[in-house]
Amino acid sequence: xxxxxxxxxxxxxxxxxxxxxxxxxxxxxxxxxxxxxxxxxxxxxxxxxxxxxxxxxxxxxxxxxxxxxxxxxxxxxxxxxxxxxxxxxxxxxxxxxxxxxxxxxxxxxxxxxxxxxxxxxxxxxxxxxxxxxxxxxxxxxxxxxxxxxxxxxxxxxxxxxxxxxxxxxxxxxxxxxxxxxxxxxxxxxxxxxxxxxxxxxxxxxxxxxxxxxxxxxxxxxxxxxxxxxxxxxxxxxxxxxxxxxxxxxxxxxxxxxxxxxxxxxxxxxxxxxxxxxxxxxx
Amino acid sequence: xxxxxxxxxxxxxxxxxxxxxxxxxxxxxxxxxxxxxxxxxxxxxxxxxxxxxxxxxxxxxxxxxxxxxxxxxxxxxxxxxxxxxxxxxxxxxxxxxxxxxxxxxxxxxxxxxxxxxxxxxxxxxxxxxxxxxxxxxxxxxxxxxxxxxxxxxxxxxxxxxxxxxxxxxxxxxxxxxxxxxx
Numbered sequence: 343x344x345x346x347x348x349x350x351x352x353x354x355x356x357x358x359x360x361x362x363x364x365x366x367x368x369x370x371x372x373x374x375x376x377x378x379x380x381x382x383x384x385x386x387x388x389x390x391x392x393x394x395x396x397x398x399x400x401x402x403x404x405x406x407x408x409x410x411x412x413x414x415x416x417x418x419x420x421x422x423x424x425x426x427x428x429x430x431x432x433x434x435x436x437x438x439x440x441x442x443x444x445x446x447x448x449x450x451x452x453x454x455x456x457x458x459x460x461x462x463x464x465x466x467x468x469x470x471x472x473x474x475x476x477x478x479x480x481x482x483x484x485x486x487x488x489x490x491x492x493x494x495x496x497x498x499x500x501x502x503x504x505x506x507x508x509x510x511x512x513x514x515x516x517x518x519x520x521x522x523x524x525x526x527x528x529x530x531x532x533x534x535x536x537x538x539x540x541x542x543x544x545x546x547x548x549x550x551x552x553x554x555x556x557x558x559x560x561x562x563x564x565x566x567x568x569x570x571x572x573x574x575x576x577x578x579x580x581x582x583x584x585x586x587x588x589x590x591x592x593x594x595x596x597x598x599x600x601x602x603x604x605x606x607x608x609x610x611x612x613x614x615x616x617x618x619x620x621x622x623x624x
Numbered sequence: 625x626x627x628x629x630x631x632x633x634x635x636x637x638x639x640x641x642x643x644x645x646x647x648x649x650x651x652x653x654x655x656x657x658x659x660x661x662x663x664x665x666x667x668x669x670x671x672x673x674x675x676x677x678x679x680x681x682x683x684x685x686x687x688x689x690x691x692x693x694x695x696x697x698x699x700x701x702x703x704x705x706x707x708x709x710x711x712x713x714x715x716x717x718x719x720x721x722x723x724x725x726x727x728x729x730x731x732x733x734x735x736x737x738x739x740x741x742x743x744x745x746x747x748x749x750x751x752x753x754x755x756x757x758x759x760x761x762x763x764x765x766x767x768x769x770x771x772x773x774x775x776x777x778x779x780x781x782x783x784x785x786x787x788x789x790x791x792x793x794x795x796x797x798x799x800x801x802x803x804x805x806x
Contacts (some may be wrong), residue, residue, distance in 0.1 A: 354675070355674055355675050355678060355707070358675060358678060358679075359678055359703060359706075359707045361703075362678070362682045362699070362703040363700055363704070365696075365699070366682070366685070366696040366697075366699035366703060366756075367696065367700060367756070368696070369689070369695055369696025369699065370695055370697060370700065370756055370759075372695040373693075373695025373696065374695060374759070378760055380759055380760070513772070522731040593656035615706055
């Protein structure tokens with residue numbers, strides 16, 4: 343306090359000048375309309391910007407909650423979409439075969455958040471924050487923003503280990519468009535944005551930009567889920583097949599919120615498969 | 625007469641002249657404005673305490689604002705000028721210094737130094753006046769231009785006043801000498 347007083351005394355002339363100017367400017371503001379208006383507008387601008395900053399902070403605080411809510415909503419809508427998609431197929435087929443005993447709404451989705459992810463190795467892995475307690479089981483597929491991203495290989499009570507597309511040991515059944523040829527999609531370990539779709543007959547007419555979707559044969563994903571788009575067609579003429587370079591829909595650099603797809607009729611499919619395996623004569 | 629009282633008297637006279645007569649000296653849409661009261665500030669004695677310049681400048685501005693209803697413009701300009709007068713005088717001090725406790729005059733410091741000092745003080749005052757009047761950063765160049773032209777006009781007026789009423793050289797005695805060779 344004493345040093346403050348000494349400082350003021352030492353600079354008394356400057357302090358006096360500031361006081362006199364403040365008095366004068368206050369006088370000017372009170373008697374001239376323009377400064378008063380300018381001050382009012384500047385004050386309003388500051389008040390607006392401050393309100394904006396506070397609003398942004400508040401918004402940011404609730405952003406995570408909003409994000410989770412959106413993810414849940416997304417999962418619900420995706421489940422509904424799958425349900426209606428299957429019903430539409432059934433209706434189309436019913437009109438021909440008139441059978442009514444098909445399974446309805448056999449897929450549903452479970453939202454989750456990625457807590458560990460590796461992109462730089464050859465055998466990458468992903469760990470999600472949902473496990474067996476949330477209904478996740480090995481063999482379930484994982485979607486990133488509606489695109490296939492991986493396959494659950496191991497689960498604990500609260501976490502699950504996922505083998506993503508960008509894993510050298512993974513193979514995926516994919517189809518070119520709605521009615522195109524089915525091939526095996528693998529990752530060549532080079533670029534996390536691309537995978538290779540193999541064993542596509544040379545007779546297949548393919549253009550860059552054509553959609554690549556799941557075939558549904560693996561049982562991991564329903565048919566028609568987006569895998570990516572054709573980036574480049576690679577023809578070697580060594581055999582009667584061509585390979586397709588596919589730009590993946592899943593973005594592994596920014597993967598964060600995902601969905602797991604559960605097939606509620608998996609047990610029936612498994613029982614049929616077990617029956618087929620136990621009776622090799624079939 | 626005490627130089628300070630004499631200077632205050634001059635300041636009052638210049639203030640009266642400004643209020644009564646030169647208040648109408650506004651030319652070319654406000655680009656040239658007479659502020660004769662600045663002459664009183666210029667003629668304040670040198671070597672006063674620095675704070676006194678500040679107080680006198682602000683008080684003179686207050687009286688101007690009260691009479692001319694300019695609402696604080698002259699007070700702001702006067703205080704600003706009062707703050708800077710000691711610095712301006714220090715910059716323009718001759719090698720052997722100003723005469724102590726005396727007002728500066730052409731006779732003492734010469735026309736060049738007198739006009740330079742007057743121009744700087746007038747320019748500072750006019751610039752502060754026009755800048756506060758404009759109240760926008762965008763009008764600062766305009767305030768500089770107005771201050772420049774007004775300072776030139778006031779400088780001419782101060783030079784005439786100094787020539788007419790400034791300190792005269794003391795008489796050298798009778799022209800006829802008994803020793804014409806001296």
